[in-house]
Amino acid sequence: MRNIQFLTRGLSLIFASALTIGAAVPLSIVHADSAQAAAITNLTVTSTGPLTAGQANSAPIVVTFTAPSAMTANVNNSAYVSLVGATAVTAPSGSSCTGAVTAQNDQGFxxxxxLFATPNVSTQAMGDFGSPVNWPAGTTWTFTYDANTVTMPYAATINVNVSTFVASSPPTTIDSTQLAVSLTGYVAPTKTVTFNANGGEGSMANQVASAATALTTNSFSRSGYSFTGWNTLANGTGTAFADAASFAFTADQTLFAQWAAVPVTQPAAAQSSLASTGTLIDSAGLWSSSTMMVAGGLVLLLLVQLRVRSLSYLHSINNLPNGAWTNYLSSRRHN
Structure with a gap:
């Protein structure tokens, strides 16, 4: 019977750890019975030495929290801490905490x-196997990670998840919370945005940043076009960004200027005329209708004048000094 109990306990440990390792959210969000969970409000993470990104802890890390909910006696009662993204300096022997971390409570049981070392450093404390006892409300847990046992992730922060739960199937989460702890020494990698004129003229320097930053204001120009923004594709079918919009700078990117043709404004009806402006050409550079009417009248008047003059001329050349004249048109002679 004792062997069977050990097996059941081991399976509970494996199941609970598999469910929680790698989760960057409180367990109460994960489980279907999370309505039973209460928030842990006094989680603290301290160390007498710096917690440096990508390096092992130079001093012990102490994680302390108080569980607000009581738990009835059960060998599967569990208190849990996960250092998300951290790795063990030395892999534990089996799942032993010896030489790496201790777990204690203020109730004396x-x-x-x-200890589970992959993919995160996670520690699970369970009730006494031989004589399970009730865990009263307000039980405070302290997990102490020895110096040089945990390597911090290379990031700006590390998430520390804590919870109490019953390692059954399915697990029953009682209390949970998480805390983001700042790490020193992290330098975010820089990314570069290259600006492409995409048919325009001018030049713009590349922009380099390691966090979300407003894009450099456009200085390209294009004759007959107005600038409408940026796009990750030259034809405008990619992701669009307004001028000076915030850009994440999480990856290198070329942004292409986008252009819209400026519409040609059609001229209003010609207002100028010979009478009103004294010019024969209207504002559009064309002969105005009034100008054409005046010109047509002048041509007609000129034709009439030419007709009258031609008749007078014919009359004068056919009158003879002696009073006789010849009608050349009819070839008749008159005395």
């Missing part, structure tokens, strides 16, 4: 400690 004994517990067992299990």
């Amino acid at each position: 004994t517990n067992t400690c299990s």
Whole structure:
């Protein structure tokens, strides 16, 4: 019977850890019975040495929290801490906490400690196997990670998740919360945005940043076009960004200027005329209708004048000094 109990306990440990390792959210969000969970409000993470991104802890890390909910006696009662993204300097032997971390509570009841090193450093403390006891409300837990046992992720922060739960199937989360702890020494990688005129003229320097930053204001120009923004594709079918919009700078990117043709404004009806402006050409550079009417009248008047003059001329050349004249048109002679 004792072997069967050990097996059940081991399966509970494996199941609970598999469910929680890698989760960057409180367990109460994960489980279907999360309505039973209460928030832990006093989680603290301290160290007498700096917690440096990408490096092992130079001093012990102490994680302390108080569980607000009581838990009835159960060998599967568990208190849990996960250092998300951290790795163990030395892989634990099996799941032993020896030489790496200790787990204690302020109620004085004994517990067992299990350490899981991948993909996060996670520690699970469970109630005494031989004599399970009630866990009263307000039980405070302290997990202490020895110096040089945990390598911090290379990031600006590390998430520390804590919870109490019953390692059953399915697990029953009682209390949970998380805390983002700042790490020193992290330098975010820089990314470069290259600006492409995409048919325009001028030049713009590349922009380099490591966090969300407003894009450099456009200085390209294009005759007959107005600038409408940027796009990740030259034809405008990619992701669009307004001028000076915030850009994440999480990857190198070329942004192409986008252009819209400026419409040609059609001229209003010609207002100028010979009478009103004294010019024969209207504002559009064309002969105005009034100008054409005046010109047509002048031509007609000129034709009439030419007709009258031609008749007078014919009359004069056919009158003879002696009073006789010849009608050349009819070839008749008159005395």
